Amino acid sequence: MNLQKELSLSHGVAVFTDYPARLHTAYGTGGNCDYFIKVSSIKGLNDVVESCKEHGVPYKFLANGTNVLLADKGYRGALISTLGLNWIKYESDKIRAGSGALLKKVICLALSYDLYGGEYLIGIPASVGGALCMNAGAYGKTVSDIIESVTILKQGALYKLSKNECEFGYRKSIFLTNEYPIVEALFSFDKSVGYDDRFGDRIDLCTKLRNQTQPQGKSCGSVFKNPAGDYAGRIIESCGLKGYGIGNVSVSQKHANFIIAKNGASSKEIYALMQYIKNRVYQLTGITLEREVQLLGEFE
Numbered sequence: 001m002n003l004q005k006e007l008s009l010s011h012g013v014a015v016f017t018d019y020p021a022r023l024h025t026a027y028g029t030g031g032n033c034d035y036f037i038k039v040s041s042i043k044g045l046n047d048v049v050e051s052c053k054e055h056g057v058p059y060k061f062l063a064n065g066t067n068v069l070l071a072d073k074g075y076r077g078a079l080i081s082t083l084g085l086n087w088i089k090y091e092s093d094k095i096r097a098g099s100g101a102l103l104k105k106v107i108c109l110a111l112s113y114d115l116y117g118g119e120y121l122i123g124i125p126a127s128v129g130g131a132l133c134m135n136a137g138a139y140g141k142t143v144s145d146i147i148e149s150v151t152i153l154k155q156g157a158l159y160k161l162s163k164n165e166c167e168f169g170y171r172k173s174i175f176l177t178n179e180y181p182i183v184e185a186l187f188s189f190d191k192s193v194g195y196d197d198r199f200g201d202r203i204d205l206c207t208k209l210r211n212q213t214q215p216q217g218k219s220c221g222s223v224f225k226n227p228a229g230d231y232a233g234r235i236i237e238s239c240g241l242k243g244y245g246i247g248n249v250s251v252s253q254k255h256a257n258f259i260i261a262k263n264g265a266s267s268k269e270i271y272a273l274m275q276y277i278k279n280r281v282y283q284l285t286g287i288t289l290e291r292e293v294q295l296l297g298e299f300e
């Protein structure tokens with residue numbers, strides 16, 4: 001039995017073949033994947049992972065697609081969309097959320113229960129799973145600051161990992177290997193951070209800063225991680241690369257760590273610009289920039 005037939009019997013699973021997965025990425029570029037599989041139950045997720053293993057089909061998890069670049073040749077294997085695992089529940093001063101829930105919805109629910117601290121992250125267009133995998137952050141805060149535990153699926157069983165076991169670092173975690181899917185997370189908030197006069201200011205400031213500093217258009221946010229003690233955007237700008245373009249993609253005039261893709265852009269052009277920036281910055285400053293955006297498929 002092939003993968004699609006086998007999974008058609010599974011509850012909470014929808015399988016699409018030769019599918020334009022670019023529709024689920026922020027850049028909107030790249031080719032088809034062999035299988036695009038939407039899961040909306042834990043059992044379904046387990047069935048999909050186990051079937052992929054059994055059939056020797058490589059797989060990766062895809063959530064809101066705001067930090068991935070899909071190759072023009074697509075992805076040979078299965079992209080497993082976890083956005084259907086999107087429950088969000090309030091549980092005595094904590095929030096439990098499925099990996100497919102949007103981070104901003106989790107933070108808004110928390111705020112409605114007077115649970116503060118997550119508001120700094122409200123503008124990040126992440127799902128819970130994507131945010132945990134990348135340890136997404138903004139304005140000095142990261143998602144790991146408001147996490148108590150993360151539940152993953154491993155060989156048919158659920159395992160609860162403590163925050164320490166997730167090995168969160170700057171834009172990294174153990175989940176980056178894509179070996180085991182994140183199923184859900186328990187968010188806990190510092191109760192000493194209550195509502196204060198500056199709460200409105202914090203939200204306004206984060207939104208204003210984002211609007212002021214980040215460009216419109218198709219992007220994946222920051223392309224490179226900030227080197228210790230500096231900002232990738234400042235370094236790229238200092239190398240005279242603001243506005244530099246290849247084909248239909250260019251370095252944003254507003255924020256040099258953003259690559260903006262125009263209509264008709266290809267992943268090859270985006271990747272070529274990433275490589276150009278990296279090489280040029282190294283030539284001029286000796287600094288090696290590390291890519292934050294995750295690649296799906298093969299790039300030359």
Ligand SMILES: Cc1cc2nc3c(=O)[nH]c(=O)nc-3n(C[C@H](O)[C@H](O)[C@H](O)COP(=O)(O)OP(=O)(O)OC[C@H]3O[C@@H](n4cnc5c(N)ncnc54)[C@H](O)[C@@H]3O)c2cc1C
Pocket residue numbers: 026060061062063064065066067068082099100123124125126127128129130131132133134135136137138175176178180181182183219220221222294
């Ligand atoms: C306009 C814009 C602004 C941005 N601003 C910020 C910012 O301020 N701060 C910041 O940190 N980032 C920012 N980003 C980048 C991006 O939003 C984050 O990296 C975010 O965490 C990615 O979440 P996602 O749901 O889109 O994940 P995806 O892009 O779908 O996936 C990212 C990674 O997570 C993995 N993953 C997703 N779900 C699961 C799961 N269930 N189990 C295991 N692995 C999983 C994927 O395999 C992939 O490796 C921005 C992006 C854009 C487009």
